[in-house]
Amino acid sequence: MHLSARALRAWIGAVACVAVAGVAGAETEPKVSGKIEWGLWVDADGCQHWWADGGEEGYMVARVNPSTGKPICAAKSTCLVADADTVFATGSADLSTEGRESLTEFFKQQGESETRASFAIAGHTDSRGSSAANQTLSERRAATVADLARSLGARVERQTGYGESQPVASNATAAGMQKNRRVEVVCYKW
Numbered sequence: 001m002h003l004s005a006r007a008l009r010a011w012i013g014a015v016a017c018v019a020v021a022g023v024a025g026a027e028t029e030p031k032v033s034g035k036i037e038w039g040l041w042v043d044a045d046g047c048q049h050w051w052a053d054g055g056e057e058g059y060m061v062a063r064v065n066p067s068t069g070k071p072i073c074a075a076k077s078t079c080l081v082a083d084a085d086t087v088f089a090t091g092s093a094d095l096s097t098e099g100r101e102s103l104t105e106f107f108k109q110q111g112e113s114e115t116r117a118s119f120a121i122a123g124h125t126d127s128r129g130s131s132a133a134n135q136t137l138s139e140r141r142a143a144t145v146a147d148l149a150r151s152l153g154a155r156v157e158r159q160t161g162y163g164e165s166q167p168v169a170s171n172a173t174a175a176g177m178q179k180n181r182r183v184e185v186v187c188y189k190w
Contacts, residue, residue, distance in 0.1 A: 042118065042157045046074035046188040074118070074188035080106055084125075084141065084181035093140035095148070103145060107152045110187070118155040120186040121146045126177035127164040135163035145183050157188065 038052040040063065048063040048071070062071045087099030095103070110117055123142035125134040139161030146159035169176035 042074070042188060044120070044158075046076040047071045048073070076186060076188050078184050079110075079187035080185040082145075082183045082185070083178070084123075084183060085178060087183060088141060088144075091137070093137065093144045095144060100148065103148055104152060106185070107149045107154045111153055115189045118157045118188045119146075119149060120157050120188070121149070121159040122184045122186065123159075123161040124166055124168075124180055124182050124184070125164050126180040127167070127171040128177065131163060135161055137161075138163045141183055145185070149185075 036052055036054040038050070041049045041051050041060070043049060049060050050063055051058060051060040053059075064071055082099070082103065087096060087103065088094060089096055110119075121142045123138035123140070123145075125138050127134070129137075139159075142159040142161050146156045149156050164171070164180070167176075167180045168182075169179040171177050171180060
């Protein structure tokens with residue numbers, strides 16, 4: 001990750017303020033175990049945060065617009081809801097031929113857009129089967145889609161499996177269960 005000198009100075013200043021505030025109230029010196037790693041993290045709302053982790057403790061501070069003081073957040077929208085029955089083999093995280101082709105086309109189109117985007121992938125299931133099996137299946141399906149997106153150069157911020165916990169329709173009918181078996185792609189546009 002490359003930062004401008006101005007952005008790096010702002011980040012170092014913010015981390016220093018947090019570190020000084022933390023050390024002032026501490027009775028012992030903080031310990032850094034090894035290399036300090038840092039980066040930019042995007043939360044579920046599309047807002048950016050600088051983070052640094054030196055081992056025992058980490059620090060995080062919101063990235064703000066210097067002229068307004070407000071957090072920098074992306075426009076977030078669900079840009080694709082893929083029917084799991086078409087994208088995957090039944091009860092599996094293996095992509096069908098049709099699913100692979102449609103997802104490949106989607107991520108390639110997103111990559112050709114002039115607007116920079118990053119993605120969050122969410123897997124969902126219906127309520128048939130055990131909660132544990134549904135959770136695992138949804139996580140595996142989200143990972144499969146995220147892996148395909150990354151292989152095409154897309155920036156995937158997170159992949160999450162929700163199992164049967166977030167239905168969009170009643171699981172009492174076949175039509176409702178079909179709507180609940182899905183993979184959602186959320187787009188964060190900058």
